[in-house]
Amino acid sequence: MKILVLNGSPRKGNTLTAINSFVKGVSCEHEVEVVDTYKLDVSPCTGCRACQCYKGCVAKDDSNMIVDKIVDADLLVFATPVYWWGITAQLKMVIDKCYCKGAYLKNKKAGIIVVGGAETNDKQYELIKGQFDCISGYLSWDLLFYNAYSATQTDDLANNESAIKELESLGSLLDSEK
Ligand SMILES: Cc1cc2nc3c(=O)[nH]c(=O)nc-3n(C[C@H](O)[C@H](O)[C@H](O)COP(=O)(O)O)c2cc1C
Numbered sequence: 184m185k186i187l188v189l190n191g192s193p194r195k196g197n198t199l200t201a202i203n204s205f206v207k208g209v210s211c212e213h214e215v216e217v218v219d220t221y222k223l224d225v226s227p228c229t230g231c232r233a234c235q236c237y238k239g240c241v242a243k244d245d246s247n248m249i250v251d252k253i254v255d256a257d258l259l260v261f262a263t264p265v266y267w268w269g270i271t272a273q274l275k276m277v278i279d280k281c282y283c284k285g286a287y288l289k290n291k292k293a294g295i296i297v298v299g300g301a302e303t304n305d306k307q308y309e310l311i312k313g314q315f316d317c318i319s320g321y322l323s324w325d326l327l328f329y330n331a332y333s334a335t336q337t338d339d340l341a342n343n344e345s346a347i348k349e350l351e352s353l354g355s356l357l358d359s360e361k
Contacts, residue, residue, distance in 0.1 A: 208354030
């Protein structure tokens, strides 16, 4: 499978630790690319609808490059810190741009990794899961995993041995996937 990981965090902290652990567990039969959304030059969707959901975006920035990578991937992993009870703006801007090729985005596999300061029983994790459940339903995606972790300081997750093990083991879930 072609696996595209979209990193929603702008800092080298817990989300990056989670991504690195996930990638470590993925077997070499899969191809993995990690994109740092904060490094992209992606303008917000203006809702102009010139794309008609298949033509691509009129913006002359990284929008089409990243959306084409998303179209090309078999498994999309959205990894994000919690910002204000939701996903980060950097990741949301990329998701919004998926509208420009929405017609080509059906039937993918997806995985979600979320890291917030609050404990994992906080409502924010349900809210974020709810958003991805809706996106997955709309685009007929198979949501393979949703993993949420509580971590605040940049090295908190790295010091959580069971979380790291769990993230590394996610890769084995994929071996039965084509
Ligand atoms: C702008 C901002 C908003 C945040 N909002 C929340 C929040 O609503 N809930 C929460 O649990 N943590 C919140 N946090 C804390 C981060 O989710 C937490 O520190 C996380 O570990 C950051 O991930 P990172 O190390 O990958 O950047 C916020 C942090 C920032 C900078």
